[in-house]
Amino acid sequence: MFEDVMPPTSVASAGERHDATENAALSYDALATIVDASGDAIISESLDGEILIWSAGAERMLGFTAAEAIGERADRLLREESILPRADVATKFASGDTIAPFESVFHRKDGEGVPVSVTVKGLYDASGALVGVTRIARDVGERKAAQARIGRMNRGYAILRAINAAIVRIRDRSELLEEACRVAVAQGGFRMAWVGSIGTAREDPVVVLAHAGDERGFLSRVRFLLDRNAPGGRNVAVAAIIDNRTAVDNDIESNHAPGDIRDEHLARGYRAAAALPLRLDGKPIGALVLYASRPGFFTPDEIKLLEEFAADVALGMAFVDKSKQAEYLAYNDPLTGLPNRVRFLERIAMHASGTASGAEFGVMLLDLDRFRSINDTHGPAAGDEALRTVAKRLRAAAPGAEPPARIGADAFGLLLNGLRDGAQAAQTVERILTQTFNAPIRFEGVTFRLSAKAGIALHPAHGRDAGTLFRNAEAAREIATASPEPFLIYARDMHAELSLWLATENRLRYGVEEKQFVVHYQPKVDAATRTMVGAEALLRWNDPENGLVSTQQFVALLEETGLIVDTGRFVLLRVLEDIARWRSKGLAPPRIAVNVSAVQLRRSGFFSELSDVVGAAGGHAAGVDVEITESALLSDVADTIDKLKEIRKLGVEIAIDDFGTGYSSLNYLARLPVSTLKIDRSFLQDLPGNAEGLTIVSSIISLAHALKFKVVAEGVETEEQARLLRGLSCDEMQGFLFHGVLTSDRFEALLPRA
Incomplete structure (x- = not known):
């Protein structure tokens, strides 16, 4: 054992031999002290394996005292995991060879294994004969642990790099999860990996989305129920989801009672398991579950990296979902589920490029009215429901397989295949509009109706590419919006008309800003005495280009653009100002009616504004009444009645204008808090020669009186009409037979003294 430390020396005399013996004893004692101070285990054995020397380092490392170890066989005491055949050792040393250091595991007295690095030296007697070996064993447990830790960390970083690369390139959720499981097995060294999500119902088992590795039917044989008291104990996957934190079972065999779940794990070599929750906005949506082939596999350091891996997987899932959602939203409307404008234009382009020469299809665009x-x-909730209902009805009404599209906030488009000509297009569009808008829409106890204006362009007559067809259908729709027609088919002069319409809109906006509007008055007279009993305020536009323009020529534009709100407010304030001015002059103006449009009536702030203005002017004494068209009252009966009642409380009388052009029921009329019906001028045009018109007028007057309403006939132009109306007991009349539309000054001249 000591040949390398104490080489043989020659002795010349007895004195010298005595000195040498004494020096040798001193050297031996010093060497023994050094050996005992060493942390290494120094163990000398005979050639047959009997322990001869057991250092203090060996005692500290392995727990056996020298008294317990010396004389024992080394292989029986140490239970070494790597044993060199003793014959080989003797042969090597006898031939002058050396044995390279190697690693092994010695077992302590308590049975714990100690990883060691072993160096073997020959042990010789005084004659130089090999009598045994000396093994110097160094505890390399810390180094092994550090290496294992580095290995685990490297595995963790490898799977992180791999999943991050996958997130960048993969755009499919299932593919991403399959890749995550594959990476965990290939890069992380796990026996099996799988990803599960929470079922649609809480009682549903965890749904397996992806897996990789040695699965062998495990996931089909074991059900993962989200139950804290599941038979056989909670699986780590269930625990991770329920508790929303990482769950680790580092010894499946010891931690589970015998049974199916434990047996299924052990049969596939699963000895340790970890489940990491997959979270969205902090809430668990599933789990990533990993199985290892040896107990104690999962360490705190590795769990931290695996939690980062799970967070990256969840982030990747969210990223893929958002990417798909963004892709969906790029071509679809989220509220109705219909294709959007971009997809609609693509479909038009596909049809235009794919149709045979001369084949026809139509592009229909429609806007919801008001x-x-x-x-x-x-x-807004009612508005959303209305859009969803319209979308559903359009889908049902649209011919063929092409779905409708939502191309704007309140605009839809349809692609109509197989149209032969304009007549067929008109029939198809009329049917679609009827099926979509005839029935009312009901939402949370409220009933209302919608209507629409549409424009149609045909391929190839009105364009051969998507852009042209869309623009031409849009032009037809815009012209239809300003006309009484529900739809129009494109004509070549429409762009010029639309340009004029847009120019008029711009001039109107400028006119509102520059106060180019004035209020004129048309008197109403008593049918019997023909004395003035009231008047209607009428808006006129003093257009610098065209002079004084009647409301009838631009009222549709005012309503379409919302300018009717500003101009309606202007008329009300101007009438109140004129009444106050006339009264200050000692005159007695009659009650004056202002027109309220459907747009104003439906506006949420209309009543409060009217209340403030009229209330400030004295309520009923202000002398202002309102006229509302019959069609404006029909859109939402219950809500309209409530609003009209509030208006009546202000002391304001209400008249139904253009009566007879709508579809009011008798029951509906009886509930309306109105005082006057105005017969539409269209029923008077051919009187007294038109028997049908005479019957209608007579019926309206009789109905109104039965309901205690006053009747005003507007548009009276001849004496024959006036005498006929008087004979039918009409209460008041209005028209050019008596007075035209007068300026404020000319109307003032008609007013009596107070």
Whole structure:
């Protein structure tokens, strides 16, 4: 054992031999002290394996005292995991060879294994004969642990790099999860990995989304129920989801009672398991579950990296989902589920490029009338429901497989295949509009109706590419919006008309800003005495280009653009100002009616504004009444009645204008808090020669009187008409037979003294 430390020396005399013996004893004692101070285990054995020397380091490392170890066989005491055949050792040393250091495991007295690095030296007697070996064993447990830790960390970083690379390139959720499981097995060294999500119902088992590794039917044989008291104990996957934190079972065999779940794990070599929750906005949506082939596999350091891996997987899932959602939203409307404008234009382009020469299809665009008033009156939820209902009805009404599209806030588009000509297009569009808008829409106890204006362009007559067809259908729709027609088919002069319409709109906006509007008055007279008993305020536009313009020529534009709100407010304030001015002059103006449009009536702030203005002017004494068209009253009966009642409380009388052009029921009329019906001028045009018109007028007057309403006939132009109306007991008349539309000054001249 000591040949390398104490080489043989020659002795010349007895004195010298005595000195040498004494020096040798001193050297031996010093060497023994050094050996005992060493942390290494120094163990000398005979050639047959009997322990001869057992250092203090060996005692500290392995727990056996020298008295317990010396004389024992080394292989029986140490239970070494790597044993060199003793014959080989003797042969090597006898031939002058050396044995390279190697690693092994010695076992302590308490049975714990100690990883060691072993160096073997020959042990010789005085004659130089090999009598045994000396093994110097160094505890390399810390180094092994550090290496294992580095290995685990490297595995963790490898799977993090791999999943991050996958997130960048993969755009499919299932593919991403399969890749995550594959990476965990290939890069992380796990026996099996799988990803599960929470079922649609809480009682549903965890749904397996992906897996990789040695699965062998495990996931089909074991059900993972989200139950804290599941038979056989909670699986780590269930625990991770329920508790929303990482769950680790580092010894499946010891921690589970015998049974199916434990047996299924052990049969596939699963000895340790960890489940990491997958979270979205902090809430668990599933788990990533990993199985290892040896107990104690999962360490705190590795769990931290695996939690980061799970967070990256969840982030990747969210990223893929958002990418898909973004892709969906790029081509679809989220509210109705219909294709959007971009997809609609693509479909038009595909049809235009794919149709045979001369084949026809139509592009139909429609806008909902006064849709904003639904939101203003009933709230955004009602507006959303209206859009969903229209989308559903359009889908049912649209011919063929092409779905409708939502191309704007209140606009839809349809692609109509197989149209032969304009006549067929008109029939198809009329049917679609009827099926979609005839029935009312009901939402949370409220009933209302919608209507729409549409424009149609045909391929190839009105364009051969998507852009042209869309623009031409849009032009037809815009012209239809300003006309009484529900739809129009494109004509070549429409762009010029639309340009004029847009120019008029711009001039109107400028006119509102520059106060180019004036209020004129048309008197109403008593049918019997023909004395003035009232008047209607009429808006006129003093257009610098065209002079004084009647409301009838631009009222549709005012309503379409919302300018009717500003101009309506202007008329009300101007009438109140004129009444106050006339009264200050000692005159007695009659009650004057101002027109209220459907847009104003549906506006949420209309009543409060009217209340403030009229209340400040004296309520009923202000002398102002309102006229509302019959069609404006029909959109939402219950809500309209409530609003009219509030208006009546202000002391304001209400008249139904253009009566007979709508579809009011007798029951509906009886509930309306109105005082006057105005017969539409269209029923008087051919009187007294038109028997049908005479019957209608007579019926309206009789109905109104039965309901205690006053009747005013407007548009009276001849004496024959006046005498006929008087004979039918009409109460009041209005028209050019008596007075035209007068300026404020000319109307003032008709007023009596107070």
